[in-house]
Amino acid sequence: MKDVYITRIATFLPNKPIDNDQMEEKLGIINGKNSKARRIVLRNNQIKTRYYAIDDDGNITHNNAQLTKEAIERLCDESFTTKDIAILSCGTSSPDQILPSHAAMVHGFLKNGNLEINSPSGACCSGMNALKYGYMAIKAGEAPNAVCTGSERTSTWMKSEIFENEVEHLKELEDNPILAFNKEFLRWMLSDGAAAVLLESEPKGAALKIEWMEGYSYAYEMETCMYAGGDKLENGHLKPWSEYPAEEWGKRSLFAMKQDVKLLGENILVKGVDSLKLAMKKHKITTEDFDYYLPHISSYYFKEQLYGELKKQGVEIPWEKWFMNLSKVGNVGAASIFIMLEELVASGKLQTGDKILLHVPESARFSYAYAYLTVC
Known part of the structure; x- marks a missing residue:
């Protein structure tokens, strides 16, 4: 089996950073009223700036595949x-369409010749699953290199017009036309962007060796928490868009991203630390065996709570090992972990022999992915 190294990392964040006061201008006001939930969510997540693939005139500047293509081209020379x-x-x-696959669309923009493509689906773990596919292929000697990406273009999923049909429908029913917090919660969390890493079997200059990768899913015992393209029923089951008549799609905002906030708060950290302990036990490491801990969290609201849960379960990680950049770039989902890693590498802090632990949760149905790296 071959060794596998991350030899390059590149990112692409579209347009200029958007501060908290500009968000509603970009995404639009729902029902003619400024959001009350926005202030609550922003106070808790402590995100200061994020990026949208939307220009100053409200025009879309990039789709998801184009963002990814930009990151890949910045990886190359x-x-x-x-x-x-x-x-x-x-x-x-957040693929641009159901079919063709995301990787196929990226390849179409690259126009770079014949190659193998892979499109792992999912939420935040999909970027890590993309990385693991490349990692395993090179480790097995099946390919000399792999470019693995994580990307999101969720801004258009959060624009006010996505929710307008539902609000109008609520007015017709004479209900209070305010979106449920579960639907509005993610509107003020997510950011657009892409990141790409190059994997090779030989280090070329400074590199990060991937020692191992692990993944865990709790879907066998947990109901859906974050979803799009369906509606969650009272019994916890998810009813897909394809089982609703077309006229219901807009009335229910079926294609908006939604989060079961209560389920999230009760489980995301507990299962995250449980899976971390499983990975550490399998690979016989302790918190003494890494110098940097990069947890992808959706909100700084969870930072202190994660620390507390780690301590509670006996795997306390000192604050000096933590590295995050959520406040500057926002929650870029599948790309977040690579954007964090790129900034850490560029910071000049790393020294040969340093160990890095990547920790990525996915609240969709509670999945977790890990990678353990050595600085070469």
Whole structure:
């Protein structure tokens, strides 16, 4: 089995950063009233700026596949071009369409010749699953390199017009036309962007060796928490959009991203630390065995709580090992972990031999992904 190294990382964040006061201007006001939930969510998540693929005139500047293509091109130069890519593995929570696959659409924009593609579906873990596919392919000697990506373009999923039909329907029913907090919660959390990493079997200059990767799912015991393209019923089951008549799609905002906030708060950290302990036990490491801990969290609201849960379950990680950049770039879902890692590498803090632990949760139905890296 071959060793696998991250030899390059690149990111692409579209347009200029958007501060908290500009968000509703970009995404639109629902029912003619400023959101009350916005202030609550922003106070808790402590995100200061994020990025949208929307220009100053409200025009869409990039779709998801185009964001990903931009990140990949920034990964390349004269010594490694897009034509040298052997495997293209692209993860996202927000593909531009149901079919063709996300990686196929990215490949279409690259126009770089024949190669193998892979499109893991899911939410935040899809970026890590894209990475694991490339990791396993190179480790098995099946390919000389792989470009693995995580990306999101969720801003258009959160624009006010997505919810207008539902609000109008509520007015007709003479109900209070205010969106449920579960639907509005994610509106003020998510950001657009993409990141790409190059995997190779030999380090070329500074590199990060992937020692191992692990993934865990709790879907066998947990109901759906975050979803899009369906509606959650009172019994906890998810009814897909394809089982609703077309006229109901807008009335129920079926294609908006939604979060069961209560289920999230009760379980995301408990299961996250449980799965972390499983990974650490399997690979016989302790919190003493890594120098940097990169947890992807959706909100700084969870930072202190995560620390508390780690301590409660006996795997306390000192604050000096934590590294995050959520407040500057927002929650970019599948891309967040790579954007964090790129900033850490660029910071100049890393020294040869340092160990890095990546920790990515996915609240969709509670999945978790891990990677353990060594600085070369």
